[in-house]
Amino acid sequence: MNVLEKIVNSVNSFSKSERKVADVILANPQITIHSSIAALAKMADVSEPTVNRFCRRLDTKGFPDFKLHLAQSLANGTPYVNRHVEEDDGPDAYTAKIFESTMAALDAARQNVDIITINRAVDVLTQAKKISFFGLGASASVAHDAQNKFFRFNVPVVCFDDIVMQRMSAINSSEGDVVVCISHTGRTKNLCDIATIARENDATVIGITAQDSPLAKECTLVLSLEVPEDTDMYMPMASRVAQLVLIDILATGFTLRRGSKFRENLKKVKDSLRGSRFDKKDYHG
């Protein structure tokens, strides 16, 4: 609960003088955060220690700490909460909601991500003989994206969104190969099979999926993303955005691990793109 709400809620438990302080703060919160305790005391017509006691009553360490909390309450930043789109939302409303809930999802994912496992996954990927990305449905595009990224690293990388091809590829895998299986729910049967087959053929299987899911059980390493999204009911949105960010993280870790001389490879790939694009200056003016 933020401090402003707290003040409003506990207004009854205040003494007479404390109430005067509360009134002044609620009336001009912006001024308060730029005032000294002396100035505020004068405004509220109470003594400085009274203001200090008021701050302590609100579980802050003192007046400066209180101002910090107040400043945060007043920050005009957007509350990044998961707001669901409603039937009668206009374009402005649903646009805002989708942006916000995506950001909220990323924030949640960020807080729950397991760095140690990420690091281990990067380890495994950098040592891979061959990397395969498999996904179905919405996760197929994530797999494609991953292929696009890792392809730049000059590592054998494949990506299939066809069950049969995935299966064949998994059967042909061997020790040193890394198979990345992507599924938000972790309950896609075909993909679980792929993971099992790959493991039986001594490949390392990294799962980008839900913790404790059937798929997770088949994986060597599980990168779970805690994104509260029910893809049984709704279209996958935030979940696959989080997956993509995770791919970015793995790719970045890969790049850093390989060291600076390896980065010439990246430059080559970039240079190769130049011919296919209009020059940046071409269209100015």
Added chain:
Amino acid sequence: MNVLEKIVNSVNSFSKSERKVADVILANPQITIHSSIAALAKMADVSEPTVNRFCRRLDTKGFPDFKLHLAQSLANGTPYVNRHVEEDDGPDAYTAKIFESTMAALDAARQNVDIITINRAVDVLTQAKKISFFGLGASASVAHDAQNKFFRFNVPVVCFDDIVMQRMSAINSSEGDVVVCISHTGRTKNLCDIATIARENDATVIGITAQDSPLAKECTLVLSLEVPEDTDMYMPMASRVAQLVLIDILATGFTLRRGSKFRENLKKVKDSLRGSRFDKKDYHG
């Protein structure tokens, strides 16, 4: 602009010691707001006046005022700042940075997105005889994802990542068809051609691309995303996440526009998936 962004932006104009201060603050912003100037100076291994001068350089009145501003920047719980990954970042550092800069990018995109054009795009899409999604490279996965989404709406939808197929498809388009061209830079020659061809064949061309780019010039409707990312130099990361969110927005607008009876279609698609998945309860306990 919030203080955190300001620090990141003006990192070049800092002196050596000021930079040390900036680094410490960016590394532990939450700790900073609860530290005294002495503690922070010690952490950064500089003198107290240096910290003070640093605060002044950022147009704050002094250290306490700076903390206030910082607190407001952090109010959402997350510092949404575009921070670049450095050579010697550990997994925790680059993971945090990538999450944060992605969120920052979404925040920027959200603030600059043009709702009116979005609404018009939804208009056009709902009335389309056929929808085609075209992208190359990283944008190809975005196109795939879009296909996956719009496919659920029971509308003829195609997606090609092959230049020849794209070209043939564009040539065969006609009035009432909608072609969506996706490119962050808007300078991919082949895609510009596709847009031109599609327009010549009376299709409506929606561009998800940079404002005023060569591609934008060929489009009927331009949905521009202001994501500061140089994909000539770096791998596309935040840019394509923003594109995906835009796709989500268009898909959502589409769903809402079609009204409630249409949503039975979505249910059908969802139900069809059930057989391919393990039941939610299957793996509990």
Added chain:
DNA sequence: GACTTTCATGTAATTTAATTACATCGGAAT
């Protein structure tokens, strides 16, 4: 109804934090 106790509040002293003024060091330019 006077006395005591307790709680709220204010005054003044103390401590802590932040700022300013000044000195010193190092690097760039002459």
Added chain:
DNA sequence: ATTCCGATGTAATTAAATTACATGAAAGTC
């Protein structure tokens, strides 16, 4: 090589916040 300027640190000063203590008002007790 010397001088000058900017950056940085040290020490003094000032400002702010907190603590300790004193006063006064209200409630309860004899």
